[in-house]
Amino acid sequence: MLKIQNVTGGYSNNPILRNIDIEVQNGDFFALLGPNGSGKTTLFKLITGQLPIQKGKVLLSGKDISSYSKLEKAKKIAVLSQDTSVSFDYTVEEIVSLGRYPHQKGILKNLSKKDWHIIEEVMELTKVTEFRHTQFRKISGGEKQRVLLAKALAQEPELLLLDEPTNHLDIKHTFQLLDLLKKRQEEKGLTIFSILHDLNVASLYADRFALLYNGSLLKVGDASLLKEVDTLNKIYQVQIHVQPHPTVPKPQLLLAPSLPNSTHSTFFKGNYKINNNEQFVHVQFQKPLRTISNGMVGNGIQWIKDYCIFSCKQYSTIPPEEEIQTIMEQYSITPEQTVATIVEGNIGDVVEVEREIEDTKILIIVTPTKMNEKIRGFNMMVFMDGYFNEGALVNSLLIATKEKMKAMQQFGMDEANETNEALYLAVTQKGDKSVTQRAVEATLREMVQLAVKQVYQKEKVVV
Amino acid sequence: MRNLFILKFLNNKIGWIYVGSGILFAAAIILGLFISSVPVAVEKIIQIIFEKTLHITWMEVPKNEEMIIWNIRLPRVILAFCVGASLSLAGAAFQGLLRNPLADPYTIGVSSGASLGAVLVIFFQVTIIGLGNFTLPIVAIVSGFITLLIVFGLVRLSSRSLAIETIVLAGIIVSSFISAIVSLIISLGDRDAMTQILYWLYGSVGMRGWEYIQLIIPFMILGTFILLIHSRELNAFALGEEAADHIGVNVKRGKTMILIGASLLTGASVAVSGSIGFVGLVIPHLVRLLVGPNHRHVLPLSFIIGGTFLMFADLLARIVIAPRELPIGVITAIIGAPVFAFLLIREKIGRGQK
Numbered sequence: 001m002l003k004i005q006n007v008t009g010g011y012s013n014n015p016i017l018r019n020i021d022i023e024v025q026n027g028d029f030f031a032l033l034g035p036n037g038s039g040k041t042t043l044f045k046l047i048t049g050q051l052p053i054q055k056g057k058v059l060l061s062g063k064d065i066s067s068y069s070k071l072e073k074a075k076k077i078a079v080l081s082q083d084t085s086v087s088f089d090y091t092v093e094e095i096v097s098l099g100r101y102p103h104q105k106g107i108l109k110n111l112s113k114k115d116w117h118i119i120e121e122v123m124e125l126t127k128v129t130e131f132r133h134t135q136f137r138k139i140s141g142g143e144k145q146r147v148l149l150a151k152a153l154a155q156e157p158e159l160l161l162l163d164e165p166t167n168h169l170d171i172k173h174t175f176q177l178l179d180l181l182k183k184r185q186e187e188k189g190l191t192i193f194s195i196l197h198d199l200n201v202a203s204l205y206a207d208r209f210a211l212l213y214n215g216s217l218l219k220v221g222d223a224s225l226l227k228e229v230d231t232l233n234k235i236y237q238v239q240i241h242v243q244p245h246p247t248v249p250k251p252q253l254l255l256a257p258s259l260p261n262s263t264h265s266t267f268f269k270g271n272y273k274i275n276n277n278e279q280f281v282h283v284q285f286q287k288p289l290r291t292i293s294n295g296m297v298g299n300g301i302q303w304i305k306d307y308c309i310f311s312c313k314q315y316s317t318i319p320p321e322e323e324i325q326t327i328m329e330q331y332s333i334t335p336e337q338t339v340a341t342i343v344e345g346n347i348g349d350v351v352e353v354e355r356e357i358e359d360t361k362i363l364i365i366v367t368p369t370k371m372n373e374k375i376r377g378f379n380m381m382v383f384m385d386g387y388f389n390e391g392a393l394v395n396s397l398l399i400a401t402k403e404k405m406k407a408m409q410q411f412g413m414d415e416a417n418e419t420n421e422a423l424y425l426a427v428t429q430k431g432d433k434s435v436t437q438r439a440v441e442a443t444l445r446e447m448v449q450l451a452v453k454q455v456y457q458k459e460k461v462v463v
Numbered sequence: 464m465r466n467l468f469i470l471k472f473l474n475n476k477i478g479w480i481y482v483g484s485g486i487l488f489a490a491a492i493i494l495g496l497f498i499s500s501v502p503v504a505v506e507k508i509i510q511i512i513f514e515k516t517l518h519i520t521w522m523e524v525p526k527n528e529e530m531i532i533w534n535i536r537l538p539r540v541i542l543a544f545c546v547g548a549s550l551s552l553a554g555a556a557f558q559g560l561l562r563n564p565l566a567d568p569y570t571i572g573v574s575s576g577a578s579l580g581a582v583l584v585i586f587f588q589v590t591i592i593g594l595g596n597f598t599l600p601i602v603a604i605v606s607g608f609i610t611l612l613i614v615f616g617l618v619r620l621s622s623r624s625l626a627i628e629t630i631v632l633a634g635i636i637v638s639s640f641i642s643a644i645v646s647l648i649i650s651l652g653d654r655d656a657m658t659q660i661l662y663w664l665y666g667s668v669g670m671r672g673w674e675y676i677q678l679i680i681p682f683m684i685l686g687t688f689i690l691l692i693h694s695r696e697l698n699a700f701a702l703g704e705e706a707a708d709h710i711g712v713n714v715k716r717g718k719t720m721i722l723i724g725a726s727l728l729t730g731a732s733v734a735v736s737g738s739i740g741f742v743g744l745v746i747p748h749l750v751r752l753l754v755g756p757n758h759r760h761v762l763p764l765s766f767i768i769g770g771t772f773l774m775f776a777d778l779l780a781r782i783v784i785a786p787r788e789l790p791i792g793v794i795t796a797i798i799g800a801p802v803f804a805f806l807l808i809r810e811k812i813g814r815g816q817k
Contacts, residue, residue: 048709
């Protein structure tokens with residue numbers, strides 16, 4: 001559809017874009033990404049002919065774009081830009097009908113039946129029919145953008161150029177507009193070439209991506225381009241983390257503010273306190289830690305400050321969330337950043353083990369669950385002061401579980417435990433990212449072994 | 464089929480506005496011919512017109528009445544119409560093109576140029592051989608065009624794309640400069656020349672005769688034609704030049720053509736009647752309030768209503784302090800300003816209610 005071949009251009013003496021090569025296939029939703037001033041809008045202006053192309057070629061359906069007349073071009077390409085102001089009180093319908101300009105024929109250039117048919121259709125599609133006789137100036141920003149989209153679609157273009165179409169829109173209108181475009185793309189094979197600022201929105205809607213930086217093309221590719229964190233970090237100079245979308249198979253980016261931050265927290269000693277008796281364990285931190293857990297409340301991956309384990313004689317029929325809520329109220333623990341589990345039996349004494357490896361401090365807190373004076377299981381909380389990615393979290397979780405089982409067998413308890421055990425693994429996400437995983441894993445193994453052993457000793461179980 | 468078309472036409476509000484302005488137009492002509500210091504019966508007026516145009520005679524009309532109607536009043540009424548229509552149409556076009564409701568035919572300086580030409584002719588009392596009495600209007604038109612070229616040259620030197628802001632600025636620069644020269648000439652002249660110049664500058668459509676109509680008509684037809692075929696472009700410009708370009712409008716050519724068309728109308732009007740204010744500003748506004756901003760209707764209706772308005776204004780100028788006459792520019796401003804103010808207030812109230 002659109003082929004940009006080795007294009008250099010921009011303002012007369014000062015080419016903003018250098019040697020750009022992009023090909024937009026028929027029916028693609030192509031997103032053009034890049035920070036402000038990277039030349040995205042300039043590229044659009046080269047395509048629409050507002051700025052001169054100094055070198056290279058832009059081909060539209062295989063023909064050089066400069067060989068098209070203005071009217072021919074307007075029949076093939078429509079443009080929707082970020083904000084258009086309209087002078088005088090034109091009605092919505094009049095604005096939309098301007099989209100038929102390139103198609104009007106005859107001396108009088110009246111709107112034909114076919115023109116009206118298309119105007120009705122695009123107004124219906126963009127849901128602006130209801131205010132067709134309202135003045136354009138009086139409708140809201142989201143509605144205005146829909147009207148301008150209707151105008152662009154009335155041109156019956158094969159290619160739609162969008163220059164940050166959702167710039168001033170709220171989430172609802174952004175998604176409404178893009179849903180509409182996506183539908184049009186899928187149903188009518190409309191090719192869309194869009195500048196988008198929001199990388200996450202781009203990821204959800206576009207099929208292909210191009211990354212512009214300082215007037216040159218850095219990358220072209222599919223959504224996996226957005227997983228190249230190092231490139232994105234360099235271009236946008238923002239800390240970017242990639243996450244998979246929970247329901248759509250596309251990556252999403254999470255951004256971190258660059259606030260002055262102490263790289264290493266003064267580690268756990270003094271930053272946490274433990275309350276513990278036969279009924280509960282409550283470990284409270286001053287600042288939240290990123291936690292992966294199987295708790296009944298606050299499970300999965302979350303930021304947690306309060307780590308709780310409650311005991312009960314027997315599981316009741318009340319849903320555990322409600323029960324935990326009542327218990328927490330009893331102990332006046334705020335439920336916002338809390339992970340909690342209920343286990344059957346009594347809770348034994350707390351054992352703490354602390355180590356440091358390569359500047360990464362690790363703390364393990366273990367309590368046994370007892371029934372009839374017998375140890376039935378171990379609740380374990382692992383705290384690590386360092387940066388760990390999700391893979392490392394899962395790995396550490398596995399190691400802790402495996403090592404605990406091993407230790408339990410070793411110290412004489414081989415009966416399968418039927419009570420549920422709590423396992424919380426929490427990390428501060430601060431400090432050096434280059435900690436050797438191997439070393440951490442080895443230390444973790446050792447610590448789990450030691451902790452379990454100490455519990456057995458404390459509970460006076462003969463080893 | 465034809466009946467259906469007419470029915471549809473009449474069902475439509477805009478259709479009625481066309482009909483209404485047509486009736487007003489006819490009324491203005493008849494009143495303009497009928498009311499004056501020497502009343503002539505309507506049937507005599509009709510007879511004179513028929514005799515002169517179609518050579519049909521059914522009754523005898525005294526020679527002096529025929530003289531008054533045919534050589535004085537009719538040209539005056541027609542000239543009033545031509546000037547009002549031209550100025551109002553040019554005003555609508557300038558407002559649309561410059562996307563500015565405060566623009567009027569005098570914004571880009573063509574009229575100042577035409578005035579300067581006229582003032583020079585009056586001041587030096589020159590008569591170009593072969594032109595005779597036409598020296599003044601023709602010099603005025605030519606100097607109007609020279610001014611347009613100067614404005615264009617300035618714009619071109621400072622911005623390649625003929626940016627709207629640059630056009631307005633260049634127009635203001637040139638017209639202030641020319642106004643200064645006009646003032647200089649007035650202050651240098653003797654009492655007699657000064658009165659004559661000032662009177663011309665007030666504007667008048669009286670005592671011009673058929674020659675002046677012959678002079679304005681070609682420019683009026685050409686300018687009107689150019690503007691009417693560019694009504695779609697004027698609509699497109701409401702979105703801004705960039706967006707107009709995106710829907711396929713040849714922006715530069717459209718802008719140039721509209722400027723030329725509107726300047727033709729303005730220059731010719733100023734040349735035959737002096738600078739009559741307010742018509743080109745108020746009438747397009749009034750029309751927009753009636754039919755909305757679509758130039759397909761704004762342009763022709765501005766033309767008809769503007770012409771009709773000036774015929775009525777001229778009528779008033781003749782009869783208010785008869786047998787003396789008021790300058791027509793005074794009338795247009797005295798009627799125009801309150802009407803304009805009323806429209807503004809009404810629009811505000813209307814908006815508040817919605």
